[in-house]
Amino acid sequence: MPSSNVRKTRPGRAARATAVGAAAVAAAAVLAAPAASAATPRHATARDSAPVFVQSDNTTANTVVAYHRNPDGSLDRRGVYATGGRGGVLDGSVVDHLASQGSLGYDREHRLLYAVNAGSDTVTVFAVRGDRLRRLQVLPSGGDFPVSVAAHGDQVYVLNARGGGSVQGYVWNGGRLVQAPGRHRDLRLTVASPEFTHTPGQVGFTPDGSQLIVTTKAAANTIDVFPLTPSGAPAAHPVVTSTPDAVPFGFAFDRAGRLQVTEAGPNAVATFAVHRDGTLRRLGQVATGQMATCWVVSTGGHLYASNAGSATLSGYRVEPRGPLTSLGTTPTHDGTVDAAASSDGRDVYVQTGAQGIVDEFRVGHDGSLTRIGSVTVPGAVGGEGIAAG
Template sequence: MRLSLKASAAGVAALAAVATALLGGGAAQATTGSPAGSDPVGAVFVQTDGLAGNAIVAYDRNADGTLHWADTYPTGGLGLQLAGSAVDHLASQGSLARAGGSLFAVNAGSNTITSFAIRGDRLVRLQTTGSGGDAPVSIATHDRRVFVLNARGGGSIQGYLNVGGLLVKVPAWHRDLGLNPAATPQFVTTPGQIAFTPDGSKLIVTTKANTNAFDVFSTAGFGLSASPVVTTVPGTVPFGIQFDAAGHLVAVEAGPSAIATFTVNADGSLTQLAWAATGQAAACWVVVSGAYAYTSNAGSASLSGYRLGTVGSLTALGNTATDPGTVDAATAGGFLYVQTGATGTVDEFRMGADGSLTKVGSVLVPDAVGGEGIVAS
């Protein structure tokens, strides 16, 4: 299936003009800069998932890895707490995503997505648009394509074109996942993440305990296959995923609290390469940085480190304690930042050359108990 852009050319041009005007100045919601005397080298954005109003909290990232509050930006939408969840209200990975100078956030409680333009440590809210389904929980981006995963109602995915930071819905890029909408509890039976393969040719959805599977859609030719290739992994509850430098899929299996690596084959099927139990409780999220991967273990308040081999092998490096409720994580500049949903904090760690983690501090994120979604640069 190929997309024709001719019919929507005028609309795309109009949206691009709006984005250009907003980025030209005068539309920023706030202009708070870095604290006096700090040494900012990047920024970290954290989503609150606030039930009364979702927001993105921006932090300056200093050279020593510590974070300092810069400002807070309402998304114009609502957060959501899936039934049965405690420290992980969205029970997903990747609910906040960056594509160049754009930041995309899900508003699971109002079935919308908010687009921001990134200007250093500041954000300009550009748009809030419908997610095409019920309870958006994860976003994937590649080139000009953006896809959102809706968790409830049997699950669905919806695709958009990214036009200067504004999202243009493509009706042909909608697929229902056909999961059991009545399965309970929601936090382990709703789908967990959507992600592109590094080359953008495939789109992967984890279904967690609903079907214990990886659904892989082809996106070749700027289209979307009618149905996915399904690889079932019984009893594993596949949750968070990322890719290593060699293009292997690195997945966390919440059922056995384990990490596994896979080859994504040309036909969309998966072949397992390695598997390792973390020995921790509720391993659900994963972040990859260079030759290392770290799982977030919500039930043990810890991170488990692994060295990734060139053929997908896994070598355990040990566990590092965090604040309670370890969830979504991101890395930048040799540092790892992890949300801890029980306390609504972000813990800051320095990553050693050997993959070891040394805590350098933590920050409290207002109204973020149970929140998920973090991006670092």
């Protein structure tokens, strides 16, 4: 198990271009839509409980496809919504053009959906009404090639991948999302090839919203934690945890509040405790035995890691204490990438990039997955970004 060394700063941000290996290789001024009364965040109701949204990342015109989730977990397409931006493709990517997790973010409480437009350096805000969307705003991402977005309360952060990487913060003000210039932080990652393994992978909040987390993949092999002020502004510099050769990619928090990170280098899921000062303590690591373990979704007492190179999901039971318990693997269509779980924990939906298919699974009480069926998302070959209500 690789050791994790914590340091408070990254002098010069000099990172070596780590050889990731075959496992990892297998693996967007406000441009507003018409103002709407729905622009102010609102609380969800029962009628909002069943949508699934999938981003195409189409390079001509990015779209979000809305699906209705039926009682049996199957999906029916309800509409295709233009984001007002373009998708993008990182050099070297095949089934995962953004090489990221969380490029589509759903704020269930406030009925808002955020989509990154990597090819036009923008982020789109939609109002959600059941399984229907209404575009509210298109804003600059504050950097080059946005790949991940996260929301907590009235705070939103976008992760930009190119040019060494950056995070950009936004706040809700008067019913509109506003870019906050003082909440931009450059990551200063070394630019290296191939892009899809040497760009940051995900941005996300800790469950209490007090810290912002960024994974850097092979660009630096680190997990960066920005402590946030009570108003939501990030610290000037992150607390940096080094994970040598691990290629930290996607992450999710389990129900115990532990950070679960996919490591594309060893093809594993690593468990960390996040301390209040931003330091991380490694609690364990479980190898998947698969190829290109890059994405992870948490639901109830279970985790599912996506293995793009093996076309499988690796399932785990989350113990209250102790290591993850393997539940085995489940086959998917080729190019297993981003995944989402329904809010009731009954269903898991997995994007597969080779043909732009979403596979549907019912979650058993023991965490086992039973295939329901699949849907083909229009124009979504290589696309990433999925969210479920």
